[in-house]
Amino acid sequence: xxxxxxxxxxxxxxxxxxxxxxxxxxxxxxxxxxxxxxxxxxxxxxxxxxxxxxxxxxxxxxxxxxxxxxxxxxxxxxxxxxxxxxxxxxxxxxxxxxxxxxxxxxxxxxxxxxxxxxxxxxxxxxxxxxxxxxxxxxxxxxxxxxxxxxxxxxxxxxxxxxxxxxxxxxxxxxxxxxxxxxxxxxxxxxxxxxxxxxxxxxxxxxxxxxxxxxxxxxxxxxxxxxxxxxxxxxxxxxxxxxxxxxxxxxxxxxxxxxxxxxxxxxxxxxxxxxxxxxxxxxxxxxxxxxxxxxxxxxxxxxxxxxxxxxxxxxxxxxxxxxxxxxxxxxxxxxxxxxxxxxxxxxxxxxxxxxxxxxxxxxxxxxxxxxxxxxxxxxxxxxxxxxxxxxxxxxxxxxxxxxxxxxxxxxxxxxxxxxxxxxxxxxxxxxxxxxxxxxxxxxxxxxxxxxxxxxxxxxxxxxxxxxxxxxxxxxxxxxxxxxxxxxxxxxxxxxxxxxxxxxxxxxxxxxxxxxxxxxxxxxxxxxxxxxxxxxxxxxxxxxxxxxxxxxxxxxxxxxxxxxxxxxxxxxxxxxxxxxxxxxxxxxxxxxxxxxxxxxxxxxxxxxxxxxxxxxxxxxxxxxxxxxxxxxxxxxxxxxxxxxxxxxxxxxxxxxxxxxxxxxx
Amino acid sequence: xxxxxxxxxxxxxxxxxxxxxxxxxxxxxxxxxxxxxxxxxxxxxxxxxxxxxxxxxxxxxxxxxxxxxxxxxxxxxxxxxxxxxxxxxxxxxxxxxxxxxxxxxxxxxxxxxxxxxxxxxxxxxxxxxxxxxxxxxxxxxxxxxxxxxxxxxxxxxxxxxxxxxxxxxxxxxxxxxxxxxxxxxxxxxxxxxxxxxxxxxxxxxxxxxxxxxxxxx
Ligand SMILES: Nc1nc2c(ncn2[C@@H]2O[C@H](COP(=O)(O)OP(=O)(O)O)[C@@H](O)[C@H]2O)c(=O)[nH]1
Numbered sequence: 001x002x003x004x005x006x007x008x009x010x011x012x013x014x015x016x017x018x019x020x021x022x023x024x025x026x027x028x029x030x031x032x033x034x035x036x037x038x039x040x041x042x043x044x045x046x047x048x049x050x051x052x053x054x055x056x057x058x059x060x061x062x063x064x065x066x067x068x069x070x071x072x073x074x075x076x077x078x079x080x081x082x083x084x085x086x087x088x089x090x091x092x093x094x095x096x097x098x099x100x101x102x103x104x105x106x107x108x109x110x111x112x113x114x115x116x117x118x119x120x121x122x123x124x125x126x127x128x129x130x131x132x133x134x135x136x137x138x139x140x141x142x143x144x145x146x147x148x149x150x151x152x153x154x155x156x157x158x159x160x161x162x163x164x165x166x167x168x169x170x171x172x173x174x175x176x177x178x179x180x181x182x183x184x185x186x187x188x189x190x191x192x193x194x195x196x197x198x199x200x201x202x203x204x205x206x207x208x209x210x211x212x213x214x215x216x217x218x219x220x221x222x223x224x225x226x227x228x229x230x231x232x233x234x235x236x237x238x239x240x241x242x243x244x245x246x247x248x249x250x251x252x253x254x255x256x257x258x259x260x261x262x263x264x265x266x267x268x269x270x271x272x273x274x275x276x277x278x279x280x281x282x283x284x285x286x287x288x289x290x291x292x293x294x295x296x297x298x299x300x301x302x303x304x305x306x307x308x309x310x311x312x313x314x315x316x317x318x319x320x321x322x323x324x325x326x327x328x329x330x331x332x333x334x335x336x337x338x339x340x341x342x343x344x345x346x347x348x349x350x351x352x353x354x355x356x357x358x359x360x361x362x363x364x365x366x367x368x369x370x371x372x373x374x375x376x377x378x379x380x381x382x383x384x385x386x387x388x389x390x391x392x393x394x395x396x397x398x399x400x401x402x403x404x405x406x407x408x409x410x411x412x413x414x415x416x417x418x419x420x421x422x423x424x425x426x427x428x429x430x431x432x433x434x435x436x437x438x439x440x441x442x443x444x445x446x447x448x449x450x451x452x453x454x455x456x457x458x459x460x461x462x463x464x465x466x467x468x469x470x471x472x473x474x475x476x477x478x479x480x481x482x483x484x485x486x487x488x489x490x491x492x493x494x495x496x497x498x499x500x501x502x503x504x505x506x507x508x509x510x511x512x513x514x515x516x517x518x519x520x521x522x523x524x525x526x527x528x529x530x531x532x533x534x535x536x537x538x539x540x541x542x543x544x545x546x547x548x549x550x551x552x553x554x555x556x557x558x559x560x561x562x563x564x565x566x567x568x569x570x571x572x573x574x575x576x577x578x579x580x581x582x583x584x585x586x587x588x589x590x591x592x593x594x595x596x597x598x599x600x601x602x603x604x605x606x607x608x609x610x611x612x613x614x615x616x617x618x619x620x621x622x623x624x625x626x627x628x629x630x631x632x633x634x635x636x637x638x639x640x641x642x643x644x645x646x647x648x649x650x651x652x653x654x655x656x657x658x659x660x661x662x663x
Numbered sequence: 664x665x666x667x668x669x670x671x672x673x674x675x676x677x678x679x680x681x682x683x684x685x686x687x688x689x690x691x692x693x694x695x696x697x698x699x700x701x702x703x704x705x706x707x708x709x710x711x712x713x714x715x716x717x718x719x720x721x722x723x724x725x726x727x728x729x730x731x732x733x734x735x736x737x738x739x740x741x742x743x744x745x746x747x748x749x750x751x752x753x754x755x756x757x758x759x760x761x762x763x764x765x766x767x768x769x770x771x772x773x774x775x776x777x778x779x780x781x782x783x784x785x786x787x788x789x790x791x792x793x794x795x796x797x798x799x800x801x802x803x804x805x806x807x808x809x810x811x812x813x814x815x816x817x818x819x820x821x822x823x824x825x826x827x828x829x830x831x832x833x834x835x836x837x838x839x840x841x842x843x844x845x846x847x848x849x850x851x852x853x854x855x856x857x858x859x860x861x862x863x864x865x866x867x868x869x870x871x872x873x874x875x876x877x878x879x880x
Contacts, residue, residue: 061834092861093836093861094835094862097834240829242826242830243822243833278846279847282856284848284851285850376865377849379854379867380849380853389854389865483867484835484866485854485864485865486862486863486865488863489863
């Protein structure tokens with residue numbers, strides 16, 4: 001069978017990710033706040049391998065402001081076989097704006113009328129067939145969350161070509177239509193034929209001042225004719241023509257909804273419930289208290305429950321290690337398996353309970369819709385340091401993993417905001433740094449774990465905002481984009497979605513842990529064992545030699561030892577490797593490593609080292625992402641340089657300051 | 664936005680009068696009618712440009728933006744209202760009324776304006792060229808979106824401001840004729856949380872400044 005492509009598009013929070021997951025059976029991210037889908041995702045339609053499904057970024061319009069909108073628009077210009085437009089039926093007016101833009105592009109649209117459950121509470125009736133007749137597209141009512149309407153949607157996709165389709169034309173009124181007709185005729189005479197565009201679309205885009213179409217028209221030497229038309233229409237309407245087009249579209253939607261919708265006299269409580277909750281959650285005073293309480297709770301739960309589970313995993317690892325020592329005859333092999341493999345990956349695995357809990361809690365907050373509230377509450381604070389509330393999104397994602405965080409910066413419309421955010425997200429403590437914190441906090445601050453962990457996260461945030469301010473001031477001048485943020489209604493997430501979401505992130509962590517880390521741990525084991533005959537990881541081993549070479553530079557920071565230097569070097573690959581390297585070098589893991597550290601380092605040294613490893617060079621994966629997003633090695637190198645310098649500086653202050661104070 | 668100071672308001676008023684009388688306002692005329700030097704006037708006008716109230720085309724006249732016109736009319740109406748009250752109800756002579764109105768117009772509270780409007784309404788008075796209904800609309804009902812109080816509903820009349828921001832807002836459904844309600848404010852009163860159609864939308868005060876609305880009962 002011939003290959004076909006379906007593109008999914010829709011406003012943020014319309015249920016697009018949910019639909020994508022059902023259609024493809026895959027486990028892509030589901031979230032309840034604007035801007036979660038950053039790049040196109042691709043999957044296969046379940047049971048129909050010849051049909052691929054592309055999930056485009058959630059956007060409100062196709063006017064090419066943000067990168068998200070550009071990605072979506074450029075993809076649409078490649079003319080997918082079918083475009084499934086996911087529309088939130090409880091918020092039809094604004095959602096249909098994008099739909100009209102799609103129809104004007106002559107896309108082959110199927111309208112998926114999602115969130116019908118909530119819409120039914122608001123409206124007496126929604127005349128689905130009438131909507132379908134007026135827009136001239138198939139309309140499928142759905143409740144994606146409950147799997148309702150999926151079969152009809154798939155059916156409509158499969159039979160799309162057999163159905164009849166006629167072209168949709170939005171009437172813009174006499175004056176504008178006259179000019180559209182004039183331009184269409186002109187383009188026809190000049191034999192302008194641009195793949196992806198119809199003549200009417202070209203005419204409308206020309207009048208709207210679409211940048212891409214303008215450059216095309218410039219090539220044909222038609223810009224002056226078009227500008228003349230724009231100016232004459234502008235003088236009729238006494239406003240910018242682009243705005244008139246927007247008003248006309250909304251005018252059309254208004255008329256459409258009058259015939260299609262019947263409002264209920266009294267709206268049921270469910271909808272007002274969201275507002276009631278917001279009265280408390282968004283209260284200027286309570287809101288902030290709740291925000292910090294929520295964040296603090298997330299960290300505390302992660303630890304109390306996580307540590308409990310961790311104990312069992314450690315026991316298990318110990319058993320395996322004993323077993324290996326008993327049954328494997330060769331001493332070198334035992335060392336390889338226990339010190340290399342188990343000591344490294346085993347250590348990472350014992351931190352899984354903490355990570356899973358943290359992911360679960362954060363994704364739950366995301367799915368119920370709290371995160372955009374957080375962005376709203378934090379906007380004033382973010383702005384204090386030159387960023388906007390939306391930058392909060394990449395930053396909070398950065399607590400999970402810096403890679404998606406850097407990617408999420410794309411939702412920021414202005415380059416200055418985006419670059420600044422990309423450069424500071426590595427300062428936010430990602431989950432891979434958690435093992436380091438847990439290790440050092442367990443070793444040196446056993447009585448104040450939650451507090452110290454909270455403080456080190458706060459330190460990351462503070463450094464990020466300070467650096468943001470500096471970057472904004474000296475590197476990226478320019479005004480910030482308008483702050484237009486939707487606060488979606490609270491939705492009870494399906495537990496399944498939260499688990500899928502968590503599993504996704506854990507999988508990512510595990511796949512990195514198993515491949516990259518295993519490779520690194522084995523490399524470190526080799527470097528520590530060679531040349532044959534030296535004591536494992538001692539100063540005579542290769543890694544000891546490298547570490548010793550660098551160590552003197554770290555002496556002012558309190559940890560000028562080859563052990564510390566070696567761990568930092570290997571941590572560039574991925575931060576969690578710092579822990580496994582220390583484990584390998586000291587020949588201990590889990591609780592044993594905690595003990596070794598507590599006995600051989602002072603508290604101040606431990607603190608200084610922990611701070612350094614929190615700040616210095618993000619992992620290879622992050623560096624690669626920064627390169628990809630900034631499209632330049634320069635910024636990647638800059639990220640390396642400034643994080644090392646900053647880490648050095650802060651550790652220096654902590655160690656020297658602490659020593660002076662007599663700690 | 665921050666409250667306009669006396670000087671800002673006086674200049675807006677002057678430009679408004681000049682535009683009305685001569686069709687356009689030139690820097691020299693503005694300076695002359697305020698009794699300022701040209702460079703001082705220029706400085707003050709820069710400030711208004713930054714506030715988005717005035718546009719200055721190269722070598723062309725100085726033009727009020729939609730927001731500028733809105734602010735200017737506010738001052739002019741307030742002035743007329745006070746004048747009428749002082750002359751007809753307190754029996755002051757034209758010169759004193761004019762002089763005092765010039766000072767009072769900058770500091771008078773909305774409550775007092777409402778009270779004067781009510782009082783004049785009872786005595787069926789009209790002020791200047793405008794009738795009371797119109798004056799009331801300007802002084803009591805028309806507001807910047809950022810001036811709404813929590814719980815107030817208003818209809819959107821005009822959207823001004825930089826083109827990019829304006830387009831962004833309009834595509835979001837912030838368009839003429841829509842009813843918008845201020846639901847709450849974030850810490851420190853910014854950003855603002857509005858409900859519009861079927862959704863909640865958060866805007867910064869700075870952007871809400873550029874939207875003129877009419878209060879609904
Ligand atoms: N009430 C209701 N909620 C839904 C429906 N479809 C999805 N949701 C929820 O809406 C939220 C946002 O969905 P998501 O798929 O992340 O939307 P996206 O932002 O468009 O990708 C999630 O909490 C979903 O569980 C639906 O049909 N009805």
